[in-house]
Amino acid sequence: MYLRTMTLSHSFIFLFSLTLISTQLTTTNGVFSKQSNIILPSEQQTTEKLTHIHFYYHDIRGNKNPTMLQIIDTPQNVANGFGSTFMMDDAMTEGPELSSKHIGRAQGMFGLCSLHDIAECMLINMVFNEGKYAGSTLSMLGRNPITKQNRETSIVGGTGIFRFARGYAIANSVNSISTPEHYVVEYNITVSHP
Numbered sequence: 478m479y480l481r482t483m484t485l486s487h488s489f490i491f492l493f494s495l496t497l498i499s500t501q502l503t504t505t506n507g508v509f510s511k512q513s514n515i516i517l518p519s520e521q522q523t524t525e526k527l528t529h530i531h532f533y534y535h536d537i538r539g540n541k542n543p544t545m546l547q548i549i550d551t552p553q554n555v556a557n558g559f560g561s562t563f564m565m566d567d568a569m570t571e572g573p574e575l576s577s578k579h580i581g582r583a584q585g586m587f588g589l590c591s592l593h594d595i596a597e598c599m600l601i602n603m604v605f606n607e608g609k610y611a612g613s614t615l616s617m618l619g620r621n622p623i624t625k626q627n628r629e630t631s632i633v634g635g636t637g638i639f640r641f642a643r644g645y646a647i648a649n650s651v652n653s654i655s656t657p658e659h660y661v662v663e664y665n666i667t668v669s670h671p
């Protein structure tokens with residue numbers, strides 16, 4: 478009983494001081510905006526987890542069960558295929574072979590978005606279906622200069638156990654086993670999350 482009361486009064490004091498702090502830090506700028514400091518659930522904890530995820534994804538093109546489709550074509554006179562846009566739902570696997578364990582799908586779209594070199598803008602949700610990550614997603618957004626290696630994009634958020642996630646992804650084409658119809662990309666993702 479004593480312990481319980483202590484806990485209660487502690488949380489009351491905690492809540493009270495939170496209210497006090499947030500009231501003090503609220504600033505009003507005219508009528509159109511108001512800003513106040515928030516304490517995210519991730520910051521209430523003293524530690525965050527750092528998770529490293531390693532997988533391969535497979536762009537399957539061509540007529541037979543493609544997992545990647547061009548949805549917008551561009552005129553011939555446009556440099557670097559600028560504007561060409563694709564939709565994908567690629568298998569993510571543990572190893573470089575498509576026959577290795579499937580850990581999820583990389584679903585999203587990307588388009589060639591540079592007039593000056595070959596680079597894509599990526600907008601991809603990684604949907605995990607394996608182990609404790611099953612049902613959780615990570616969202617990736619970034620520039621992907623596909624002719625280079627160690628291409629870095631940002632992980633801008635997530636759902637499920639990846640709520641409040643942030644981090645980065647490093648992508649490398651696996652040229653030794655890729656063909657025009659089956660393109661393999663290795664991904665190393667590093668995220669911190671509560």
Ligand SMILES: *[C@@H]1O[C@H](CO)[C@@H](O)[C@H](O)[C@H]1NC(C)=O
Nearest residue numbers: 529530531627647649664665
């Ligand atoms: C990706 O992760 C694997 C496995 O942890 C590691 O062997 C490899 O060096 C990493 N590659 C990059 C480019 O970070």
